[in-house]
Amino acid sequence: xxxxxxxxxxxxxxxxxxxxxxxxxxxxxxxxxxxxxxxxxxxxxxxxxxxxxxxxxxxxxxxxxxxxxxxxxxxxxxxxxxxxxxxxxxxxxxxxxxxxxxxxxxxxxxxxxxxxxxxxxxxxxxxxxxxxxxxxxxxxxxxxxxxxxxxxxxxxxxxxxxxxxxxxxxxxxxxxxxxxxxxxxxxxxxxxxxxxxxxxxxxxxxxxxxxxxxxxxxxxxxxxxxxxxxxxxxxxxxxxxxxxxxxxxxxxxxxxxxxxxxxxxxxxxxxxxxxxxxxxxxxxxxxxxxxxxxxxxxxxxxxxxxxxxxxxxxxxxxxxxxxxxxxxxxxxxxxx
Numbered sequence: 001x002x003x004x005x006x007x008x009x010x011x012x013x014x015x016x017x018x019x020x021x022x023x024x025x026x027x028x029x030x031x032x033x034x035x036x037x038x039x040x041x042x043x044x045x046x047x048x049x050x051x052x053x054x055x056x057x058x059x060x061x062x063x064x065x066x067x068x069x070x071x072x073x074x075x076x077x078x079x080x081x082x083x084x085x086x087x088x089x090x091x092x093x094x095x096x097x098x099x100x101x102x103x104x105x106x107x108x109x110x111x112x113x114x115x116x117x118x119x120x121x122x123x124x125x126x127x128x129x130x131x132x133x134x135x136x137x138x139x140x141x142x143x144x145x146x147x148x149x150x151x152x153x154x155x156x157x158x159x160x161x162x163x164x165x166x167x168x169x170x171x172x173x174x175x176x177x178x179x180x181x182x183x184x185x186x187x188x189x190x191x192x193x194x195x196x197x198x199x200x201x202x203x204x205x206x207x208x209x210x211x212x213x214x215x216x217x218x219x220x221x222x223x224x225x226x227x228x229x230x231x232x233x234x235x236x237x238x239x240x241x242x243x244x245x246x247x248x249x250x251x252x253x254x255x256x257x258x259x260x261x262x263x264x265x266x267x268x269x270x271x272x273x274x275x276x277x278x279x280x281x282x283x284x285x286x287x288x289x290x291x292x293x294x295x296x297x298x299x300x301x302x303x304x305x306x307x308x309x310x311x312x313x314x315x316x317x318x319x320x321x322x323x324x325x326x327x328x329x330x331x332x333x334x335x336x
Contacts, residue, residue: 061208207316
């Protein structure tokens with residue numbers, strides 16, 4: 001009897017120990033899982049990198065080379081901070097080298113383009129000389145205006161010299177008209193310039209790349225190439241935004257740039273890759289926003305339709321609209 005009780009106590013103790021072990025392991029797993037989720041959250045520097053790349057792309061399209069160069073320098077600083085995070089996640093050295101190579105190519109092309117621009121000191125010197133000339137010349141002009149603005153006697157004297165048959169009021173009016181003729185001509189020229197600029201502004205609104213020269217387009221291409229790396233970086237973490245969205249964004253950019261370069265084969269290849277990628281993520285997008293999914297699907301199909309006709313101008317317009325929808329999709333994933 002004594003031995004039975006002793007065995008029972010031993011069994012109870014063993015069961016209790018096993019329970020503690022099981023509970024401890026379960027709690028450890030939950031804690032490890034929680035820490036793992038925190039560790040795989042994308043760092044803020046990755047989002048900052050994406051924002052700066054977007055800014056550089058837009059500024060190169062506007063031919064704002066100096067701001068683009070400054071922002072590229074900012075990208076270098078952000079990359080220096082992001083790299084240890086990527087290295088800790090086991091990023092392939094090949095991916096690192098590819099990004100650094102594309103960043104160096106963009107920086108080199110922007111520095112070269114900036115060196116071709118007139119220096120600021122030269123511009124300031126020219127503007128100072130112009131202002132001095134303007135300050136020196138108004139004395140005579142001001143005298144004429146003052147003479148023209150004096151009493152009726154001054155106006156009558158001028159009118160007698162020009163034409164004795166004219167009345168005092170007519171003479172004063174003619175004096176104002178003669179004095180203001182140069183200003184009117186200048187205003188008309190300014191208005192004509194504004195009118196001539198309107199079509200350009202309209203084109204830029206539809207497609208910022210529509211009037212870029214091949215040399216300028218090459219710089220935009222260098223900026224766009226940075227976008228293709230975000231997908232690889234984001235895939236190392238567990239963020240709300242699917243990494244495929246970044247790849248979709250790159251492919252859409254590439255379709256437009258390739259069409260402007262006249263490289264229709266590359267544009268069609270990117271279009272095919274876009275459709276394949278969209279098919280793989282379509283159901284995931286539908287779960288988040290069915291309406292946005294339909295809009296994006298239709299927009300991608302419209303790009304494909306105009307691409308078949310080699311209409312690079314319309315391709316740019318469709319691409320711009322699609323990129324706006326992709327940004328909405330990215331925001332949807334981040335908010336929900």
